[in-house]
Amino acid sequence: MNTLFFVLCLVATGASHLVHGIQNTHKEDQELERQLKLLNKPPVKSIHTKFGYIVDCIDINKQPTFDYPLLKNHKLQKKPFHQKSRRKTNVTSSQTRSIFGLHKVQCPTGAVPIRRITKDDLIRNKLLLKNHVMTKEAPGYHYAQASLTPLAGPYYGVSGQNSVYNPKVQRKDQISASHLWVQNGPIHAVNKITFGWQVDPQLYGGDEGTYVYARWNGGCFNILCPGFVQIHKGYYLGALVTDTSIYGGTMVEYNLAIYQEQRTKDWWLRMGNENIGYFPAKLFTTMFSANIVGWGGSTRTPPGSPSPQMGSGYFPDDNFVHACYFRHVGFQNTSRQYYGPPKYTVNTYNDNPNCFGVEYYGDQKREVGYSLQFGGPGGNCGN
Ligand SMILES: *[C@@H]1O[C@H](CO)[C@@H](O)[C@H](O)[C@H]1NC(C)=O
Ligand SMILES: *[C@@H]1O[C@H](CO)[C@@H](O)[C@H](O)[C@H]1NC(C)=O
Numbered sequence: 001m002n003t004l005f006f007v008l009c010l011v012a013t014g015a016s017h018l019v020h021g022i023q024n025t026h027k028e029d030q031e032l033e034r035q036l037k038l039l040n041k042p043p044v045k046s047i048h049t050k051f052g053y054i055v056d057c058i059d060i061n062k063q064p065t066f067d068y069p070l071l072k073n074h075k076l077q078k079k080p081f082h083q084k085s086r087r088k089t090n091v092t093s094s095q096t097r098s099i100f101g102l103h104k105v106q107c108p109t110g111a112v113p114i115r116r117i118t119k120d121d122l123i124r125n126k127l128l129l130k131n132h133v134m135t136k137e138a139p140g141y142h143y144a145q146a147s148l149t150p151l152a153g154p155y156y157g158v159s160g161q162n163s164v165y166n167p168k169v170q171r172k173d174q175i176s177a178s179h180l181w182v183q184n185g186p187i188h189a190v191n192k193i194t195f196g197w198q199v200d201p202q203l204y205g206g207d208e209g210t211y212v213y214a215r216w217n218g219g220c221f222n223i224l225c226p227g228f229v230q231i232h233k234g235y236y237l238g239a240l241v242t243d244t245s246i247y248g249g250t251m252v253e254y255n256l257a258i259y260q261e262q263r264t265k266d267w268w269l270r271m272g273n274e275n276i277g278y279f280p281a282k283l284f285t286t287m288f289s290a291n292i293v294g295w296g297g298s299t300r301t302p303p304g305s306p307s308p309q310m311g312s313g314y315f316p317d318d319n320f321v322h323a324c325y326f327r328h329v330g331f332q333n334t335s336r337q338y339y340g341p342p343k344y345t346v347n348t349y350n351d352n353p354n355c356f357g358v359e360y361y362g363d364q365k366r367e368v369g370y371s372l373q374f375g376g377p378g379g380n381c382g383n
Contacts (some may be wrong), residue, residue, distance in 0.1 A: 032119055039064050039122075044111040049103065051240050052205055054116040057107035060231070063114060068226035068281050078231060080261040080268050099272045101164070101243030101252045103211065105233040112277075113236040114223055121367070124202050124223045131157075139303035139383040144310060144350045144358040144374040145296025148331055151347045154289035156261030157332030158182055159270075162295075163325050164197050164242040164252045166210045167177035167309035167375075172201040175300040175317045178324055178374075182258050182267065182293050185286030192217055192287075193279055195258050195269050195353040196240060199308075210241040212254075214269055231277040247312050248321050259332060262288070273276050295376045296349075296358055303383050307355055310374020312357060317357040320368055323357075324375045327368040340370030 041064055043056035055157060058064075065071060097102070105113045148155065158180050167176040179196025185351035187204050195214045203221055214237050219225045220238040245251045257270040265281035265288060281288075297310040311324025320327065330338035349357045356376035363370050 003324075009349045010281060013150075027335065028081050028298060033121055035122060035258055036117060037302070039116075039117045041198045044108055046116075047113075049105075049240075051103070051209070052181065053118075053238075055105050055113045055236065057105070057111035058319075059113050060112045063112060063230055064223065065226040071226065071229075071280060074280055074282065075265060076229070076231075077261070077264060077278060080266075080278075081263045099234060099254060099274065100234065101241050102167070103239045103242060103270075104379055105236070107233045108231075111231040112233060115236060116196055116231060117203070117224065117237040120205065121203075121224065125220050133286055138189065139306075140301050140305075140376075142299045142307050142310070142351055142381050143296065144348075144356040144376065145294050145298070146346050146348045146358055146360040146372050147292050147294030147296075147372070148341055149347055150291040150343075153201050153291045153333065155291070155293045155331050155333060156262075156289055156336055157257060157338065158290075158293035158295070158330070159255070159257035159259070159338055160295055160326035160329035161255045161261070162196060162252045163245050163312070164210060164241055164254055165312045165324055166208075166241075167199055167311065167313055169199055169201060169308040170207055170306065172206060172208075173302055174305075175200040175202075176297070176308045176310055177299070178297045178311060180256055180258060180293070180326070180331075182290035184284075184286070184289065184291045189286060190217070191256050191284040193267055195256055204238070204240075207240075210244050212239050212241065212271070213237060216283060227279055227283050228276050232274055235271060235274055235276050236278070245312065245321075246272070246340065247314065251321060253327075258293075262336060293331050295329055295372060297324065297356070299356075299378060305377035305380045309378050310356050311373075313375065313377050315357040316373035316374070318359070318361065318364075320371075320373070323373040325368070325371060326372045327371040329370045329372065350374075352381040 041058045046059040047055045106115050109126040177198035179194045181194040184190035185191045193216050197210050198213045201208050207231045269277040271278045299307045300312050301307050314323045316323045346360045348358045355378050358374040360372040
């Protein structure tokens with residue numbers, strides 16, 4: 001039972017020699033194989049996607065996340081107990097049952113899709129954990145985002161329709177992401193859930209495509225660390241977005257939400273009308289509610305190298321087929337309804353205006369409502 005926890009410790013501490021000496025010793029190799037066996041549960045069915053990765057359908061009660069000591073006696077929630085009505089807006093693609101341009105599988109009843117972890121994934125993840133120091137001051141990271149001030153909290157949910165792009169990276173070790181998040185707690189012990197899309201070739205087998213992702217408490221991504229409980233039978237974390245938006249042309253957008261289920265306090269991820277799964281309340285020490293929620297983008301590049309694009313690669317200009325956007329954004333307060341945030345409750349943060357921008361517009365009515373844009377071309381943004 002403690003094995004997966006052990007794996008995590010290894011992942012965190014074993015990073016340095018694996019990184020610098022590509023020559024894994026035989027012993028390390030055996031250790032990796034052992035970890036893989038633990039992480040990849042025997043599948044009910046395997047789906048070999050045409051994108052170069054495998055998705056396994058795993059018995060919903062035997063998903064790897066339940067090896068985590070904290071979740072040992074967790075009672076599986078098959079759906080959110082209580083779902084408040086959402087604000088009614090006219091949404092195009094994202095409110096249909098199929099989420100446009102997102103890879104979907106069909107697992108048999110009682111099984112859920114889990115992206116199979118390869119040995120390379122494991123090695124890369126050790127690297128990533130080492131590189132991803134999740135503080136704003138970390139060299140190589142850039143941000144352009146909008147967040148709600150703690151003054152109008154506490155918060156129980158965040159939502160918005162996010163346009164999906166495929167920003168260009170120049171190297172495999174760069175990242176460009178768009179997401180919404182909820183967080184609480186002091187900087188040294190922050191509890192946080194991030195959900196959105198990203199380009200991160202190191203994480204996705206070298207592929208520069210756009211993938212749906214989530215992470216919690218600044219730990220590793222998707223299901224590489226335990227924590228997330230997969231519920232949906234078709235949509236899964238780490239799925240490829242096969243169609244993305246075209247600047248000035250067709251927009252692909254996903255209706256994203258992170259919200260707390262009131263009875264269990266679990267935090268659910270929703271896309272379109274589909275509940276993908278949840279992070280059990282037990283994982284969190286300070287997030288009984290969120291004191292900050294937000295929307296925006298981030299990039300990462302090795303210190304000293306130029307930053308990749310963020311969003312569509314263009315600055316905000318209030319034209320919603322230009323810069324990447326979140327429209328019809330909402331938050332939940334204690335009344336557990338979604339509200340559009342008034343302008344005075346929103347802070348924007350942008351660490352280098354030459355590279356990226358972020359604008360929160362408030363309620364623009366028309367087809368975008370409460371909305372923001374962010375992104376830019378990147379380049380030499382300093383560290
Ligand atoms: C949705 O669109 C329909 C037809 O275009 C319109 O009649 C209706 O008022 C719209 N609803 C909202 C909530 O905007
Ligand atoms: C929740 O936020 C809305 C919109 O800002 C506000 O009108 C309402 O009073 C708030 N409710 C509570 C319980 O704080």
